[in-house]
Amino acid sequence: MISLSVNDKAASGRRSGPRPVNLRTDLGALADLIELAFADTMDSSGRAAIREMRALGSMGIARSLVMGLNEMAEGIGLGYVWVEDGQIVGNASIYPAHLPRGAPRTWIIANVAVHPEFRGRRIARALMESCLGAIRARSQTPHPTAILQVVDPNPVALHLYERLGFIADGRFTHWRRSAAARAMPYGDESPPVTITRRRAGEWRAEYALALRARPDAAGGVGWLRPTLPSLFRQSLLSRISDLFSLRSLERLIIRGEGQDSGQIRASLWIESGFTSSSTQLTLLCDPDTSALYGEALLRLATARYRLRANLTLEHPADDDVINALLKQYGFTPQRTLMHMHWHP
Numbered sequence: 537m538i539s540l541s542v543n544d545k546a547a548s549g550r551r552s553g554p555r556p557v558n559l560r561t562d563l564g565a566l567a568d569l570i571e572l573a574f575a576d577t578m579d580s581s582g583r584a585a586i587r588e589m590r591a592l593g594s595m596g597i598a599r600s601l602v603m604g605l606n607e608m609a610e611g612i613g614l615g616y617v618w619v620e621d622g623q624i625v626g627n628a629s630i631y632p633a634h635l636p637r638g639a640p641r642t643w644i645i646a647n648v649a650v651h652p653e654f655r656g657r658r659i660a661r662a663l664m665e666s667c668l669g670a671i672r673a674r675s676q677t678p679h680p681t682a683i684l685q686v687v688d689p690n691p692v693a694l695h696l697y698e699r700l701g702f703i704a705d706g707r708f709t710h711w712r713r714s715a716a717a718r719a720m721p722y723g724d725e726s727p728p729v730t731i732t733r734r735r736a737g738e739w740r741a742e743y744a745l746a747l748r749a750r751p752d753a754a755g756g757v758g759w760l761r762p763t764l765p766s767l768f769r770q771s772l773l774s775r776i777s778d779l780f781s782l783r784s785l786e787r788l789i790i791r792g793e794g795q796d797s798g799q800i801r802a803s804l805w806i807e808s809g810f811t812s813s814s815t816q817l818t819l820l821c822d823p824d825t826s827a828l829y830g831e832a833l834l835r836l837a838t839a840r841y842r843l844r845a846n847l848t849l850e851h852p853a854d855d856d857v858i859n860a861l862l863k864q865y866g867f868t869p870q871r872t873l874m875h876m877h878w879h880p
Contacts, residue, residue: 552620554666557627559613563589565624566612566647573649577687577871579710580813615647616666618659625651628663630670633683637766642681643671648693660693664700668878682878685759687871688853694874702876706755707853710870712814713838715846717866729832734787734803739768741800742789742820749820750852755875757818758850782810788836790829802829804837814846819858826857834865 557566567589574582589612618626627649633642645667650659671680686693688707698704734742746763756762770785777783786806792799802825805818817837821830841847851858853872 552618554616554618554626554662557613557615557617557629559592562617562624563592563612566617566627569624569627569651570647570649572651579870612647614670616663616670618650618654618663620654625654626659626663628660628667630667633760635760635762636764637771638764639762640681641675641677642683643674645682645684648684661696661700664696668700679879684876684878685873686876688874690874697876700878701880702878705753705875705877707872707874708755708758708850709853709859709872711849711851711862711867712870713847713865713867715841715843717842719842729790729829731788731790731832731836734789734800738789738800739765741798742787742803743768745800745803745820745822748822755852757820759873759875784808788833790825790832801825802833804833806837808845814848815841817847817849819849819851821858823857826855827861830858831861834861838865 567586570589571578571586578586612629614631615627615629617624627647628645629647631644631646633639633644635642645664648660648664650657668682671682674680682702684697684702686697688694694704743763743765746757746768750757750763752763757767761767784807788804788806789800790802791797792801802821803819805816807816807818819830819833821833837847847867849862849867851862853859859869
């Protein structure tokens, strides 16, 4: 339980308003503020980030060296805090987005948080304006790009971002299936389809499927995964990186039949890593085949990984067919996020 009272303020007369983050002095207070502001929606990765912030804040003389190598600290250090009578009561962080090849240089705005006792004073708006100004200054283009996520529903935050010029791309629900989840009755009733591994030369057909099922206008494949050719054609450097970091990506597909035999009608990505606590799935289906092919791929994945690994998946919140199948196969929704972009 976090208590971050602002009753014991520092001496009055100290400057109030926004200022850049000072990594030498602010990390502990920022960890407390972010944990308080997002207590109801923070997931395990968020809690791990809070622990990392506190660890960095207590490192003393070694802090500067570690922060130069730490991506989280880099992002927090580019952001802004709001100080009220010497106390940090607001924050907004800026991170460079690591997107697939071919995407424009993009910035992420995250950790937009205001202490509950100071909400309704336009602090979040001022911090956002400071971040957007910094992004304009750092960008090498007159039309920079920024992205963010907002928990859905959150009409107050959504209204703020829309007034600042952000455009909604799509709502995505994060699903999770525990390795210990109830086993499904895997009998002889599997859907009558053929599932194979995708060949390297079929990347264009899979890209075409994504353009039909997950266009960028609807949020792309998911967070930080715009629908670009490079997401479907892995480079040699990327394969080498996966090899050394013990990451793996398997692409299972269902091809069309008859005149559509050259098309890929559904695809399932299975991504795992040596240090990851779960296996990540990505499911792409043509809308007219999602009931049959989506179930076939989910049945395969849950049968393969039951009692072996937790499964996670990010999927469009408005895909009623697949979302119903996810519930049927033991997945539970964790949270839904609205993806938004800013490109003035």
